[in-house]
Amino acid sequence: MILVACGFIFVAVNSGKRTQDYAAVQKSGYSFRNKLFGVLVLALGFALIYTLRTLPYGATHSDAVGPVSQVVDVKGYQWRWELSSNHIVVNQPVEFRVTSADVNHGFAIYDTGMHIIAQTQAMPGYINKLRYTFSKKGTYKVMCLEYCGIAHHNMVTEFNVVER
Template sequence: MLQDIVWIISLVLMAVVGLGWGFVLLNSGAREENYAPLQQRAYRLRARLFWGLVAVFGVPMVLTLSDLPYDAVRPAQAGGEAQVVDATGYMWRWELSEERIEAGRPVEFRVRSADINHGFAIYDEELKIVAQVQAMPGLTNTLRHTFTRPGTYRVLCLEYCGLGHHNMFAEFTVEERS
């Protein structure tokens, strides 16, 4: 609910900025091209530098976006109905409603906090982060993910939440689809 309101406010503000840009664009004249030779060289160099930066940083960014630790980019829809896991963060432990998850089927974690902010982060056996979402009091955040590799996964806290923060972990296993 709160997230929807914030989303709508953001959309309205983005529309205002967009209209401003459109107004400036419509009311600006054609570019003057009578530059001095040195200026011309500088502008050409700048344009080359710009496209060079796009190539060096833009291409790898697009190629690696799908490795983000959440499924905004590639929603976990395939593979049938989602398995629902309720996850609640407490100072300082996690409570999971499910400890066994089927590989290849999407999982929907419904993440809450019973006290203060925690960071719900799932790590694989090599301690590489798989997915994460914020655990907040008074709000349920959903995190969808499809596990492809069976194994033991760990939930750690990614938001410093006091003295016991480093001990805050839970485990679940992902099993081969039966």
């Protein structure tokens, strides 16, 4: 066993750094690595800009929807939603003013096919404004996206989008 240990020590001591042997290869490798890093940064930057431009934040959190003709105050509680109005006019911009009375909730609006169309956070002491224009009549659901306790799965309410 001592002979094997001595063999490992001998190999370790004799295989020390050989800076002179690798200097040319190292310089070439580092140059290639720097160029590759620059190309990756540019590619990822373009990919980031391309994918983020389609996010709905500008359209739902700004004046991009147009002047608001309806305002719905929304308050989240454990474990229910309270809306100031359950009727919204189709093709008219609406602003949801969303807050919470107790804990954080995820305010999400689902269309008639149960596809999420808009969402924001409901936080105690803060009002988030969510703007949206509904283009189809029907019954829409509001569901909580953030786990808020034992009855989180029951935190569902509905509102109707109707003609004026």
